[in-house]
Amino acid sequence: MSIHNPHLILLHPPAVYDFRKNPIMFGPIADGVPSTPIFEMYPIGFFSILEHLGRNGINVRIINLAARMLGSEKYDAEKVIRRLKPIAFGIDLHWLPHAQGSLEVAKICKRHHPDIPVIFGGFSATYFYEELIRYPAVDFIVRGDSTEEPLLHLMKAITHQDQSFSNIPNLVWKDAKDEVHINPFTHVPTELNEFSNNFVPIFKSALKYRDIKSLLPFHGWSAHEWLDYPITPVITCRGCVHNCIFCGGSNNALAMYCNRRKPAFRDPELIAADILKITKYANAPIFIIGDLRQPGKEYAFSILDFLKGVEFENHIVFELFDTVPEPAAYFERVSESVKNFNFEISPDSHDERIRAAAGKHYKNRDIVENIKCALSSGCNRFDLFFMIGLPFQTCESVMETVDWCGYLMEKFGERVVPFILAYSPFLDPGCIAYENPEKFGYKIRFKTLEEYRMAMLAPSWKYALNYETEWMTRDEIVDCTYQAGLKLNRLKVKYGLIDEDSFKATEEKIKLAIDLTTAIDKISEIKDDTIKREKMQELKPKTDMMLDSVINEKRDMVWPAEKKRFGVFHLFKVAIADYLNIR
Numbered sequence: 001m002s003i004h005n006p007h008l009i010l011l012h013p014p015a016v017y018d019f020r021k022n023p024i025m026f027g028p029i030a031d032g033v034p035s036t037p038i039f040e041m042y043p044i045g046f047f048s049i050l051e052h053l054g055r056n057g058i059n060v061r062i063i064n065l066a067a068r069m070l071g072s073e074k075y076d077a078e079k080v081i082r083r084l085k086p087i088a089f090g091i092d093l094h095w096l097p098h099a100q101g102s103l104e105v106a107k108i109c110k111r112h113h114p115d116i117p118v119i120f121g122g123f124s125a126t127y128f129y130e131e132l133i134r135y136p137a138v139d140f141i142v143r144g145d146s147t148e149e150p151l152l153h154l155m156k157a158i159t160h161q162d163q164s165f166s167n168i169p170n171l172v173w174k175d176a177k178d179e180v181h182i183n184p185f186t187h188v189p190t191e192l193n194e195f196s197n198n199f200v201p202i203f204k205s206a207l208k209y210r211d212i213k214s215l216l217p218f219h220g221w222s223a224h225e226w227l228d229y230p231i232t233p234v235i236t237c238r239g240c241v242h243n244c245i246f247c248g249g250s251n252n253a254l255a256m257y258c259n260r261r262k263p264a265f266r267d268p269e270l271i272a273a274d275i276l277k278i279t280k281y282a283n284a285p286i287f288i289i290g291d292l293r294q295p296g297k298e299y300a301f302s303i304l305d306f307l308k309g310v311e312f313e314n315h316i317v318f319e320l321f322d323t324v325p326e327p328a329a330y331f332e333r334v335s336e337s338v339k340n341f342n343f344e345i346s347p348d349s350h351d352e353r354i355r356a357a358a359g360k361h362y363k364n365r366d367i368v369e370n371i372k373c374a375l376s377s378g379c380n381r382f383d384l385f386f387m388i389g390l391p392f393q394t395c396e397s398v399m400e401t402v403d404w405c406g407y408l409m410e411k412f413g414e415r416v417v418p419f420i421l422a423y424s425p426f427l428d429p430g431c432i433a434y435e436n437p438e439k440f441g442y443k444i445r446f447k448t449l450e451e452y453r454m455a456m457l458a459p460s461w462k463y464a465l466n467y468e469t470e471w472m473t474r475d476e477i478v479d480c481t482y483q484a485g486l487k488l489n490r491l492k493v494k495y496g497l498i499d500e501d502s503f504k505a506t507e508e509k510i511k512l513a514i515d516l517t518t519a520i521d522k523i524s525e526i527k528d529d530t531i532k533r534e535k536m537q538e539l540k541p542k543t544d545m546m547l548d549s550v551i552n553e554k555r556d557m558v559w560p561a562e563k564k565r566f567g568v569f570h571l572f573k574v575a576i577a578d579y580l581n582i583r
């Protein structure tokens, strides 16, 4: 095998494989994230897999099928897969909305390459491993939130055709007789220092396979644009100390299905070094994933101290998982270390009882005080995320939440940016509310992976929602989401956060979404399947308009950055030097 022929090809599927043919009204299910409802962003873990396996002699190539298919009607994913000849394919079923797309891509791999093993991994593959391994196109599943090492062992075993699969931790596999084996789930590392937040291996891979397009994490970002404005996440941890009842990445959830008893944190000096390394080659914003105060405020302070005194222009985006107890001192300390900084917090509701029921125990007065101190210390932007679909929450309460957003925008001005979203399409399997629905007033509608696969093919997101609550039916959740979106949009233009044009564009889009929802409800009642299909097909041009954001403008998520590409040249230099081993 030539060095340009990868041993492992990681394929990122679209959420629904045939989204270009099927008319589906995905609605606002991806309004809270930078990707479209096709969820074309691949797991960040692909970076550490590529780096770790590459260091150990296994060449990895990433192909973002979802982004390529979104990018061009003509991109023929099946033809591309047919031409590939790796030793194994890896497919992520990390987010559950990929239930349909991932299995479809696996089928295509097997159709053209019956002898090339197909490996699955990711959170949802881990949760549903028993059911997933029984699909004929799936040969292996590597469970867990840290699969770099077991995957390396697996690739070595496959490459050397040594069939010692039974010693590989976390592995679920089928033998030649299709018998399923479940190996012990023992590889759960408690430290992350080995896995850097580093773009260089990714660029090396782009050079090696002469294909930057397939590495791009988003649709709508041409290679040129992405190089101008690359997303640069810095992962601080795996796991979480908190227990928000709806989060599949919470402490309890990860203990339940990923066997993670406590979160693992990367050392503070390494986090600071990761950030500084990125500032050397890109001036795009840097997202710090995970509240730096999770392991204790000393951890946050030491990262900030490492950054102090170093000049860089990049905007750093910090998360808050709860309010800061002594906000004036904390935000001042941040501003002493970072020139351009932004914060985000998710209070979920303005109603403290609802917030507490969702597992968050901080008060509105503390939120207001935090915003005040952050802004007066020079914070550029303070984002707040609110949610629909919580215990005790009625649509009336959601509307009051939007009023509270108005109050915050009026009080603090344009630097405070609220978003409101429904939990959609799915309440995360493994989260506290999913596992104990009655206790929290939830009704879970789908339980098996096959049900989720089918749900993603539903004509509108209403029928895909996997829950309703004692306080809101699915119809009410959908309707309330649109009403809240309309109201928040009006408040955003009133307080100068958006201009008249973008106000109108969002308003029109929400109204179109409401009309489509009604039209699809009517079509769903038609008994004749052919007529039903025809009627749905007529709506396709309109449902496609929903592939962008619906109730929140996507560009609201873009943090300011100077558009200069000098850094990319530097990055390529580093990558080439690294590639040629001349560093």
Ligand code: B12
Pocket (backbone or CB within 6 Å): 029, 030, 031, 032, 033, 034, 035, 036, 038, 039, 040, 041, 042, 043, 044, 045, 046, 048, 049, 090, 091, 092, 093, 094, 095, 096, 097, 119, 120, 121, 122, 123, 124, 142, 144, 145, 146, 147, 148, 151, 235, 237, 238, 239, 240, 246, 247, 248, 249, 250, 289, 424, 425, 428, 429
């Ligand atoms: C950061 C984050 C994001 C970021 C960045 C995501 C990214 N590109 O990875 C953003 C904000 C964009 C995001 C978006 C979404 N997220 Co998110 N996210 C997280 C968060 C907070 C941390 C994830 C992380 O950093 N992991 C560390 C990295 C290094 O590891 P990794 O990517 O998980 O990969 C490792 C393993 O999973 C595994 N693996 C992954 N893929 C594969 C494939 C193969 C073949 C193998 C072998 C292994 C493997 O090996 C990797 C290396 O060890 C988690 C919560 C948590 N506490 O974990 C939620 C979480 C993963 N997200 C979740 C959800 C639901 C979403 C959205 C679907 C929400 C939505 N409706 O919009 C979108 C999907 C976006 C898309 N695909 O386009 C749920 C997933 C629940 C589920 N089972 O579906 C979680 C658990 C909690 C939550 N509700 O936010 N998310």
